[in-house]
Amino acid sequence: MRDISRRGMLGLGVGTAAALGLAGCGTGGGSELSRPAGREEDGQVGDKHSVKPIGDGSTAYTGRQPHQPVEPVPLQPGETPPQFVIFSWDGAGEVGNGLFPRFLKLAEEHDAKMTFFLSGLYLLPEYKKPLYKPPNNAVGASDIGYLTDGHIKETLKYVRQAWLEGHEIGTHFNGHFCTGTGSVAKWTPAQWRSEIDQATSFVKEWRTNTGWTDLPSLPFDYDKELVGGRTPCLLGRNNLLPVARERGWRYDASSPGGRQRWPEKHLGVWDLPLQQIPFPGHRFEILSMDYNVMVNQSKYSTRAPSYNYPGWRTQATQSYLAGFRRAYETNRAPFFIGNHFEEWNGGIYMDAVEEALKGMAGQKDVRLVSFRQFVDWLDVQDPAVLARLRRLEVGQRPADGW
Template sequence: MSTRQNQSHHLSNFSIAVLLAVFAASVSANRLGTECGDNGAFYCHDSDPGFFTRCIEHELFLFECPEGLHFNTKSQTCDWPKNADCGRRGGKRRGSTGHLKVNHVMHDDGKKKSDKKPLPKKEGPISASAASSSPISMSAGGKPWWRPEGVDSSAWEDLNGLVEVPFDGSSVSESASVSGKKKAGGSGKSWKKKISSAAEGGKRKGTKSHGHSHAISDTAEKRPDLENVQWHEGPCSPSECKPPNCRCPGTDIPSGLSPKSTPQMVMLTFDDEVSAEYYGYFQRLFRPGRYNPNGCPVRGCLFVSGSGTDYDLVYPMYAMGMEIASHTLSHKFPHTWWATASYQEYIDEVEGMRKELVSQAGIPYEAIKGFRVPFLQVGGDNMYKALYDNKFTYDTSMFTGSVWEGSDPIWPFTLDYTVPEQFCQHKPCPVKQYPGLWEIPVQRWYGVDGISCAMPDGCTASGDAEEDLEFLRSNFKRYYESNRAPLGIFVHARWFHSEHHLDALDRFIDELMSLEDVYIVTPIQVIEWMKNPTPVEEVKSFKPWSCEGSVSRR
């Protein structure tokens, strides 16, 4: 085994458990000497850098960083103590929490989170950077923290379960519950957390009200009724359709920028439920220490469906900077249902999922801006009218791209004009116009055998991490060496059940971070750039990509 392979192998076995433990109960803000401004930001705890706070509707909520990490207000994430600013303000170390007594997070066995077994002896080399800066965390028996419970170890490298895209078919049964109640995502007991309340609070109760729930806001962007919008005849005209609110479909770079002056945007998104089975994957890929060239953490997006989701796991991901989007409440089968669903059925599914994320997971209503339909089976005007009327900012469901590799990728565009069929290849496509509603196209990937697929996890299965890595590189180069349209790495987390897929993407993220003109951003950050195209020389100061840009401002 090569040194690089050996390092990668050991890094996959010694990674950081970055689980944000959410305390459900609120406490009085003046107990911590903190003023509640309800501006959406997270702040240092007044005495313990391992805790941080957020004001929601004039109540103060407490959160806890993973063991060994401190909160960093600049990046709005938990970070290494040497990078974090919360530990530099005279605060006490973990275990001394000032005027506020905070209970420990308890596992099923009743032990405190800090009650850890000795780490197994490490064998073989590990990278210098990891050895010097990482608090290593292993679960009992030497199993990596991010490997989910309840998964047969013999199936990890079994590719027989992988099928062609749309790949969603194995996620839930046709009779799966669509009630939106909390589900216990995985079967492993170590994931079934009991969260003790902070000093004044009681325990969480019920499933219809979350400790971080927000009132549904009416501050979403204003749009005219479709009956009152101007109809555009003929094809989209770039001379009339201009940013910030209009963009024609095409391969040309916005504002006439050259490729080398254009930041290469990369989106990492994950479809379906957020459950304990997949939670560790997200934590590994977006662990502390991974930064874009502007010094802010890399970001991803979760397109969440209601069936199978453990809502207690959604808010911690949002708190770490992940974008949260709607992927429908039920994720119904068969896929043809979505092609013929009525306008009201789309309202129930799309807006219904958004409201569940607000009431069950505590995500701010106005932070949920995006949508992707199950199976990429668009539903024509019924679907897009539902998105438009409910003021979603973007959809990312339209499938496009050449069957054979060679053509330049498509940039995101708006639906101010009727979309030509080459940009919407999976009918029924909308025939009406939806001014200001953005579309981030789902573009074909090309497998190691040259055959195209809709998403990376639908291409021909690869044999090992090296082959996977080359697959990711070759598809990235098609964007990076041409018009630098945003690259979407849109996958389902169950793809990582074959461990070499996870290893390859993990290593690929490291490669991307070595490039000064590549930014791993969320879909909504891509849209913000499309509204105000900014050259790579100036993008380090582009506010929507700043560390504060990940926090929903109220």
């Protein structure tokens, strides 16, 4: 989506002399079978509870979220762990390019669930931008663009649809500040509290802020739904984590430069980082995000000459699949892939994500889930079993079997 990550993620190639820059559920088998879909009729969704508006009616309690897996169970002795794959989306706004509905449709076709890290600012009309008071920045400032009224309405539509179809709604916070004195890297815990309060208020009060009364509520209690997020540019997490813990968040997906190993907790919060994955044709690895693939291919150009596109599309697809296979065939570490609803370089990275998902879906033991569903699974496992899994290095199979 436009300007979502011009100064976003770390585009690192392992072994290179310098970084290439700062920028910008499925349940594939096993015991995690999906519950029947909840009906939506006569004001009922989820578990058929009547809609109960929250606050100004921007959000509402509608019962248990539909299309969730059955309750997870601990691994049994000798049981092979599932291969979890989590596709996530930073910003999660629809700006008329059809990418949000495209990937909702793809998820439905392959019984996949995803995490959408919604930028709260995408539900705030630009003429109301004085309501946003970003830490260390001017009132109303933002390094990503405000959406048009029409695009806010589309975003509301697809966020609502995503939740009803079983996907998770997390947060990407608000203004996406990555450089200078106002960078999120310099925010204090108190400033993160302010940013989170504002991000959630823009979701919970979009009706008041827009004046629109003819659109349905978002069908969830965001205070309960929100259990994790990803910071802009993967910066500032050290001061965010204490705040995440005090708010009861269960995970953080902001750590840069993770490796394909089983995760652990920091300050009581699951650390679920983007990961270094193979980059075909090179000796270094890159982070598992569309922006980082683009940076390493085109050196920040989002409109490179089109003759590059076929080869780059193939390389991006193969990179994702190589990361998947390395985990799937060895230590079964969860695989995290980050994305943006962008059309960089002719949209080839969206094509690559789609082809990679198709190549993973349906394989034995593969679970395409949201971050929330994954931590649900982690939290019921025997700590000793998880500790044993964490001892496996990248690409290492258990010597004595599972």
